[in-house]
Amino acid sequence: MANDILVLADHLKGQLSDTTLELVGKAKELAGATGGQAVVALLGAPDLAGQITGADAVLTVDHPALADYTPEAWEKALHHIVNERQPRLVLIGNSTIGMDLGAGLSATWDAPLVAYTVGLEADGADIVATAQVYGGKLLAEVALSGERGICTVVAGSFPAAAGGGSPAAEAIAPPAGLDDLKTAFLTLVEPEGGDVDITAAEILVSVGRGIGSQDNLDEVQELADALGAPLSASRPVTDAGWLPKTRQVGKSGLKVKPKVYLTFGISGAPEHLEGMRDSELIIACNTDANAPIFDVAHYGTTLDLFDLVPAMTDTLG
Amino acid sequence: MRIVVPVKQTPDLVEELELNDDGTDVDREFLKFVLSEWDDQALEEALLVKEATGAEVVAVGFGDPDVELSLSTALAKGADRAVNLTGLGDGWVSSHTRAEALAGWLSGQDVDLVLAGVQAVDDLDGQLPPLLAATLGWPHVGVVIAVEGKDNTIQVSQEFGGGRAARLEVKLPAVIGVQAARQPPRYASITRIRQAQQAGGIEEAAVTASGAGAGITVRRLFEPEKAGHAEMLTGSPEDVAGRILDLIRSKGVIK
Numbered sequence: 332m333a334n335d336i337l338v339l340a341d342h343l344k345g346q347l348s349d350t351t352l353e354l355v356g357k358a359k360e361l362a363g364a365t366g367g368q369a370v371v372a373l374l375g376a377p378d379l380a381g382q383i384t385g386a387d388a389v390l391t392v393d394h395p396a397l398a399d400y401t402p403e404a405w406e407k408a409l410h411h412i413v414n415e416r417q418p419r420l421v422l423i424g425n426s427t428i429g430m431d432l433g434a435g436l437s438a439t440w441d442a443p444l445v446a447y448t449v450g451l452e453a454d455g456a457d458i459v460a461t462a463q464v465y466g467g468k469l470l471a472e473v474a475l476s477g478e479r480g481i482c483t484v485v486a487g488s489f490p491a492a493a494g495g496g497s498p499a500a501e502a503i504a505p506p507a508g509l510d511d512l513k514t515a516f517l518t519l520v521e522p523e524g525g526d527v528d529i530t531a532a533e534i535l536v537s538v539g540r541g542i543g544s545q546d547n548l549d550e551v552q553e554l555a556d557a558l559g560a561p562l563s564a565s566r567p568v569t570d571a572g573w574l575p576k577t578r579q580v581g582k583s584g585l586k587v588k589p590k591v592y593l594t595f596g597i598s599g600a601p602e603h604l605e606g607m608r609d610s611e612l613i614i615a616c617n618t619d620a621n622a623p624i625f626d627v628a629h630y631g632t633t634l635d636l637f638d639l640v641p642a643m644t645d646t647l648g
Numbered sequence: 649m650r651i652v653v654p655v656k657q658t659p660d661l662v663e664e665l666e667l668n669d670d671g672t673d674v675d676r677e678f679l680k681f682v683l684s685e686w687d688d689q690a691l692e693e694a695l696l697v698k699e700a701t702g703a704e705v706v707a708v709g710f711g712d713p714d715v716e717l718s719l720s721t722a723l724a725k726g727a728d729r730a731v732n733l734t735g736l737g738d739g740w741v742s743s744h745t746r747a748e749a750l751a752g753w754l755s756g757q758d759v760d761l762v763l764a765g766v767q768a769v770d771d772l773d774g775q776l777p778p779l780l781a782a783t784l785g786w787p788h789v790g791v792v793i794a795v796e797g798k799d800n801t802i803q804v805s806q807e808f809g810g811g812r813a814a815r816l817e818v819k820l821p822a823v824i825g826v827q828a829a830r831q832p833p834r835y836a837s838i839t840r841i842r843q844a845q846q847a848g849g850i851e852e853a854a855v856t857a858s859g860a861g862a863g864i865t866v867r868r869l870f871e872p873e874k875a876g877h878a879e880m881l882t883g884s885p886e887d888v889a890g891r892i893l894d895l896i897r898s899k900g901v902i903k
């Protein structure tokens with residue numbers, strides 16, 4: 332009810348996202364402070380309820396239109412639950428689903444929203460969120476002072492709920508309007524397999540927009556060959572078609588955890604960090620000493636990549 | 649079909665971000681503003697839809713710093729019209745306020761499709777496209793990497809983690825948040841941008857918003873703690889190259 336913390340379960344193709352349980356853990360902690368419950372809203376996949384641990388309650392809404400995600404159907408169902416329960420705070424992972432639904436719910440439920448949340452505390456009657464802005468170069472401390480609020484939360488911000496049982500699920504009747512939608516799901520397309528599997532590599536040489544052009548890739552390729560490492564990349568490099576999509580590391584690419592992750596000209600936007608921050612040894616080259624990549628890298632240098640790369644290749648001989 | 653592409657200017661992140669005196673916003677006076685990268689993608693996708701269907705493309709700015717250059721560039725690339733909406737004031741304007749103002753302007757136009765950028769680097773209170781869609785009562789899809797239009801419906805590809813994408817069909821009018829166009833954004837030559845600037849084709853319209861705003865209070869902005877900051881390697885390229893190779897060798901992945 333008015334003191335509850337409600338988490339939207341994020342799932343695709345029968346798989347619950349890791350973020351869901353991270354949010355449940357945080358919801359449980361905040362609910363302790365607000366005197367409410369940690370409640371999970373599970374849309375379209377009631378059989379996943381058993382995987383949700385550590386919450387006080389699970390509410391399910393089932394309807395054929397919710398089985399495969401569309402923003403329109405999920406927004407209607409989420410709004411229905413939220414409107415009925417009137418929680419203090421709604422937590423949604425900042426996935427594709429969260430990017431769709433957070434702001435939409437903010438408008439329809441008339442509640443303030445903090446996007447890119449990485450920290451959350453109760454402060455008296457306020458909820459205080461810390462959020463990333465400017466590609467992670469700054470953090471903002473934001474107060475949600477009213478009776479309701481929404482946060483979309485960056486993956487990996489909180490530890491997962493510490494286990495515990497899964498509460499019995501309570502089914503909620505679907506809202507009207509799910510039979511008459513303007514958005515229809517057609518198919519889910521799986522990515523094509525790549526020439527190399529970057530998730531299996533022990534060392535990756537990763538290039539970003541700082542490389543400037545496709546021609547300049549040759550120099551880095553030479554170094555990567557000398558190291559026996561495949562090239563991986565940030566999103567702008569694969570969007571530009573300079574490397575195949577299968578080489579992309581990050582939120583919408585692949586998650587990698589090599590022994591060594593060596594970057595050239597990558598700024599370290601939150602969406603990139605999500606895919607590589609668990610690498611064993613991260614070494615970053617970026618001419619901007621304030622680039623956020625240096626906050627996760629173990630070693631860094633502000634040398635120009637066009638000076639460092641040939642020097643490394645020469646040294647390897 | 650008429651497509652509106654709202655274009656936004658955001659601080660160039662290569663520059664140092666200084667804070668204002670009370671620490672609640674960046675100091676905008678000396679910042680360089682550039683077109684938000686996702687808007688470049690949205691414009692490209694709009695131009696591709698135009699080429700396939702003959703749609704009209706209207707680029708719309710909000711009086712942001714240097715937005716005239718981005719609007720002229722849009723015209724040079726093939727947008728049919730450019731409109732600058734004024735009256736929202738300077739400084740950080742919340743997505744809620746911008747969505748309200750844009751919704752007001754759009755309702756007086758005959759628009760089928762809004763192709764916006766999926767996000768911008770200065771979002772704090774959420775992304776404009778879903779807010780705009782909810783205000784207008786139109787369907788919305790974000791993180792889109794392809795838009796194909798025909799008559800009153802479009803098909804879009806919506807991207808999920810790991811490179812998976814869902815194909816969705818959406819009835820128009822609709823709002824789409826574009827993550828990437830089907831091909832890298834085209835370039836406009838300086839000459840063509842100059843020509844567009846000289847032709848003076850940017851229309852202006854005044855907009856208003858109630859000022860209800862986002863309902864959040866920014867207490868302060870601050871730099872992330874440097875606790876986990878990298879150990880910086882300095883010296884000549886040869887010195888640093890040697891140090892890095894030693895580090896890599898210590899992990900046993902090369903000889």
Ligand SMILES: Cc1cc2nc3c(=O)[nH]c(=O)nc-3n(C[C@H](O)[C@H](O)[C@H](O)COP(=O)(O)OP(=O)(O)OC[C@H]3O[C@@H](n4cnc5c(N)ncnc54)[C@H](O)[C@@H]3O)c2cc1C
Pocket residue numbers: 538539540541542564565566567568579580581582583584585595596597598599600601602603606616617618619622634635636637662766767791827
């Ligand atoms: C929904 C969504 C999903 C996303 N998914 C991903 C994802 O999976 N993966 C991903 O990477 N991004 C993703 N992004 C994009 C992300 O937000 C950033 O835009 C992107 O990571 C930036 O890439 P970059 O660091 O290569 O480029 P930039 O941020 O432009 O950084 C380039 C860097 O190169 C440095 N540089 C320039 N020249 C040199 C030189 N000569 N020597 C050394 N350094 C130099 C600059 O200082 C700068 O820091 C996603 C965004 C969204 C909205």
Ligand SMILES: Nc1ncnc2c1ncn2[C@@H]1O[C@H](COP(=O)(O)O)[C@@H](O)[C@H]1O
Pocket residue numbers: 653654655656657684686687690708709710711712743746763764765766767768769770771774775776777
């Ligand atoms: N100030 C603005 N001027 C024009 N378009 C904007 C503005 N703010 C947001 N938009 C549009 O909304 C998209 C998402 O931006 P944001 O709301 O900041 O996430 C942008 O990519 C633009 O298409």
